[in-house]
Amino acid sequence: MIYNIYFDEANKIDQPGKANSYYGAYGGSEQTMTDITQTIQRMYEELGTKSELHFREYNHDQHLKKYFKVLHYIINQDVNINILIVNNTEAHSIAEQLNLTMMELRNLFYIKIPERLFYGVTRHLHGQLDVNIQIDRNDEYDALGLHSKIKEQMNAHSVYRSKRYKIASVVSEESHESIPLQIIDTFMGIVVFLMEQSYMADSNTTLIKSDLVYRFLSEGGNVERFIKQIKLYSWNGNENLSELSVGNYISQFMVYKARYDVSEIAKLQAIMLKNPGLLAKEYRNLMEYPNTLTRMLLGYKDEVEGRGRNYLLFQ
Structure with a gap:
C-alpha cells in the first residue's frame, strides 16, 4: 500500500x-x-x-x-x-x-x-x-x-x-x-x-x-x-x-455568524414584503450589497422563501 x-x-x-x-x-x-x-x-x-x-x-x-x-x-x-x-x-x-x-x-x-x-x-x-x-x-x-x-x-x-x-x-x-x-x-x-x-x-x-x-x-x-x-x-x-x-472555534463562529444572518435576513424579508416580485439584482441594490455578495443575497432569499440557504449550490 x-x-x-x-x-x-x-x-x-x-x-x-x-x-x-x-x-x-x-x-x-x-x-x-x-x-x-x-x-x-x-x-x-x-x-x-x-x-x-x-x-x-x-x-x-x-x-x-x-x-x-x-x-x-x-x-x-x-x-x-x-x-x-x-x-x-x-x-x-x-x-x-x-x-x-x-x-x-x-x-x-x-x-x-x-x-x-x-x-x-x-x-x-x-x-x-x-x-x-x-x-x-x-x-x-x-x-x-x-x-x-x-x-x-x-x-x-x-x-x-x-x-x-x-x-x-x-x-x-x-x-x-x-x-x-x-x-x-x-x-x-x-x-x-x-x-x-x-x-x-x-x-x-x-x-x-x-x-x-x-x-x-x-x-x-x-x-x-x-x-x-x-x-x-x-x-x-x-x-x-x-x-x-477546533470545535470551540467553530461554535464561536457559528453563533457570531447566525446572529449576523438573522439581522440581514429580517431586513431582506421586510424589503421583499414591501417590494414583491423584484429581480435578485434589485433586491441586492436595496440591501446595498456589492456585486461580490450576490450569492450571499441569493442564499438569504432562498431561506426567506423556504428552500434553504444552500439550495442553489446543489442545483
Missing part, C-alpha cells in the same frame, strides 16, 4: 503582526488521493473553472459553488489533517535566550515541525507501507536540504517505534499542479480564519469568506466531520504539544 502526505504552511514565525504560524499535513492512501483528485477535476469541468483553490484569494462569491462543493466532498472522505500552531512570541523569546537569529530559528523549526506533523499523520498506519511526501515548493526548503532530512528522520522514527512504513520520497511540487496541496491550503486557511476570529473584521471580503465557511459547516454532518478529521496541536515553548479543540 502507498500513503501520500501533503505539507503546507500559513504565516511565518518572523512575519510582523502575526501571533501564530501554522503548519499543516494532509494524508490519505494513494488510491484515496487519486480518487479525490479525479472527482474534483470532474467538478471543475462541470463548473467550467480552472482556477486554483486558495482560501486567502477567495474574495468574490462567484466561486462559492466551486469551493462549497469541493469542501463538502473532501470532508466526507477518509482523510486526516493535522495542523500545528506555533506561538510566535514564545519562539521569539527562545531565539533571544539562545542568541539565535530569526533565520536560524526558522531553519530549526523547518526541520522539527514537519517531522512532528508527519509522525502525527502516520502513527495510526499499520502494515507494510511506502509513504510519499509532497511539499509546496519553497526555495527555503531546498536551501535547508529539508527533503533528505525529513526522509532520514521519519524512517528513523519508523524503525525506533517498530512501525512498518518507509518514507519512499520527499519532493517539492507546485501548488497549481497539485489539487491535494490546494486542499490543505484551503482547510488551513479556514482554521486560521476561525482561530484568529478574522470573521469579525468589517469588510466585504470577510463577509464573502464567512458565508462560504458557514454554508459549508452547516451542511449535513460537516461540523462533526470537521472536528473528527482535523486535529490541532499547539506549541507554546514546551516539549510536549497541547491538543486544541
